[in-house]
Amino acid sequence: MSHDHDDRPQLTAAQAEAALRPPAGRNGGDLVVETLQGLGATTVFGLPGQHALGMFDALRRSSLSYVGLRVENNAGFAADAYGRITGEVAPLLLSTGPGALTSLAALQEAAAASAPVLAISSQIPTAGLGGGRHGYLHELRDQQASFRGVVKSVHTVRTASQIPSAIAAAWESALTAPHGPVWVEIPQDVLIAGTVLPVVSAIDATPRELYPRPELTLAAAHLLSNAERPAIIAGGGVVRSDAAGKLLALAEKIDAPVVTTYGGKGAFPWKHPLSLQSWLEDRYTTDFLESADVLLVVGSGLGELSSNYHTFAPRGRVIQIEADAGKLESNYPALGIHSDAREALADLLDTVEPRRDESAAERVRTLLGKVHDRIAAQHLTLEQQVLDSVREALPDTSPSFWDMTILAYWAWSAFDARHPNTMHSAQGAGGLGYAFPAAIGAAAADRTRPVLAVSGDGGAMYSIAELATARQYDLPVTWLIVDDGGYGILREYMTGAFGETTATELSRPDFVALAESFGVPAVRTTPESLAADLGKAFAAPGPSVVVLPALLRMFEPTHL
Numbered sequence: 001m002s003h004d005h006d007d008r009p010q011l012t013a014a015q016a017e018a019a020l021r022p023p024a025g026r027n028g029g030d031l032v033v034e035t036l037q038g039l040g041a042t043t044v045f046g047l048p049g050q051h052a053l054g055m056f057d058a059l060r061r062s063s064l065s066y067v068g069l070r071v072e073n074n075a076g077f078a079a080d081a082y083g084r085i086t087g088e089v090a091p092l093l094l095s096t097g098p099g100a101l102t103s104l105a106a107l108q109e110a111a112a113a114s115a116p117v118l119a120i121s122s123q124i125p126t127a128g129l130g131g132g133r134h135g136y137l138h139e140l141r142d143q144q145a146s147f148r149g150v151v152k153s154v155h156t157v158r159t160a161s162q163i164p165s166a167i168a169a170a171w172e173s174a175l176t177a178p179h180g181p182v183w184v185e186i187p188q189d190v191l192i193a194g195t196v197l198p199v200v201s202a203i204d205a206t207p208r209e210l211y212p213r214p215e216l217t218l219a220a221a222h223l224l225s226n227a228e229r230p231a232i233i234a235g236g237g238v239v240r241s242d243a244a245g246k247l248l249a250l251a252e253k254i255d256a257p258v259v260t261t262y263g264g265k266g267a268f269p270w271k272h273p274l275s276l277q278s279w280l281e282d283r284y285t286t287d288f289l290e291s292a293d294v295l296l297v298v299g300s301g302l303g304e305l306s307s308n309y310h311t312f313a314p315r316g317r318v319i320q321i322e323a324d325a326g327k328l329e330s331n332y333p334a335l336g337i338h339s340d341a342r343e344a345l346a347d348l349l350d351t352v353e354p355r356r357d358e359s360a361a362e363r364v365r366t367l368l369g370k371v372h373d374r375i376a377a378q379h380l381t382l383e384q385q386v387l388d389s390v391r392e393a394l395p396d397t398s399p400s401f402w403d404m405t406i407l408a409y410w411a412w413s414a415f416d417a418r419h420p421n422t423m424h425s426a427q428g429a430g431g432l433g434y435a436f437p438a439a440i441g442a443a444a445a446d447r448t449r450p451v452l453a454v455s456g457d458g459g460a461m462y463s464i465a466e467l468a469t470a471r472q473y474d475l476p477v478t479w480l481i482v483d484d485g486g487y488g489i490l491r492e493y494m495t496g497a498f499g500e501t502t503a504t505e506l507s508r509p510d511f512v513a514l515a516e517s518f519g520v521p522a523v524r525t526t527p528e529s530l531a532a533d534l535g536k537a538f539a540a541p542g543p544s545v546v547v548l549p550a551l552l553r554m555f556e557p558t559h560l
Contacts, residue, residue, distance in 0.1 A: 049095020076106025237299015
């Protein structure tokens, strides 16, 4: 059997000589960083530990930019945000056992949000592997087992020669739709042992494209072309596949109103005549979507939040475009199309027949009016004032990252993201502590624009250590902390369910003084001065903290 090598890069004489005589002093860690460089990585996140020192030593000899956080879970959140913002793989370097396990909550969020995080962890020495209970520092009987149910794929290295291929396979897995976190583990002795293997050059790990099947596109196009009241739900898959332009063109071609999920914020222009905005936790919106005779769901599994807590019961035909095959029809019967959102929307746009519906924009206006009146009747002016002040101050193209806090719950429904891929939260997995370390990751990806993090005082305490990180790297992150003296949303949930609260009230520090002790400028603000104080913080270089003492309330749910 012959092989055609013409399309492969050919080594020059100098490169061939270098491959035969690699530089001295390299180890397994060098193979890790050389592979990452060959794959195109420029920035890595992490936290060193004893077993992982071979990787961190090799960073000195590389061109990779390293951002070190103070807690592994926060490093994972930073990598998650870097992956979301850039669409590129975000390497995350971790140590064995406790260091690795501390990243699990962040990797769960990356999995839920389809963020391409490449976690590379050390392992105990090879002699201790196999679950033999040898008593090595950080030893787990089966470290991989803790990650298999969280990440997309697990890749094991046991010799130096396996390092480039394992990392390349993980890289390809992370970037194959749907994006997601992947796990590579390498024993300590393999990382620190010297190697005479050639320096890793450019390495190909191009992800495979995920195209829709043509007969499914034809069937979907026929349904949409002949629909009387089509509607579209746009999820996070539209944002991740950079398909907002295709979505807009399709919606306008068939006059279909569009609502975005919380993961899909910014996927459709907020003030477009066909925009239902993001009011998914609203019975008027749920009724509107139920009345559609054809409902196109793009890049969403229609989970708990997107289905108004599973009260949504569509009466028409559902077409579901989803890159994660496991989510197809997982909640509702549908014409399921396993595809990247961009590719499927492009094919639909080419295939669907134009249709006109002069009533579509009017039906959208009527719905939004009902939503507005429902919220207005609850007299929640403070909450809307605070959210409006954040929107006024935040530059249009600046990314924002929101923790699991009441202001974020408002923002999911009521905040105009203005651009795709600029508003992110931890609502995929729902863990606390996401916003500030994620904002650090986004700022590391692009230092030219300020980044906003929004936390409550409870969530902020998860991330205080990263004030040191923001200061050390002088990152343009403004952290808005809404201080209400406890876990505010849990306070509301418990009061509603049980009539009183338990474990929701918190003692907390003077956040202004605490930030200043890290060398980070901080200010205590009011609802009236919030926009101005945020504006000053965004305009100043480096990190800053704005503390808003306020007791915010949620709007009434409609699913009960």
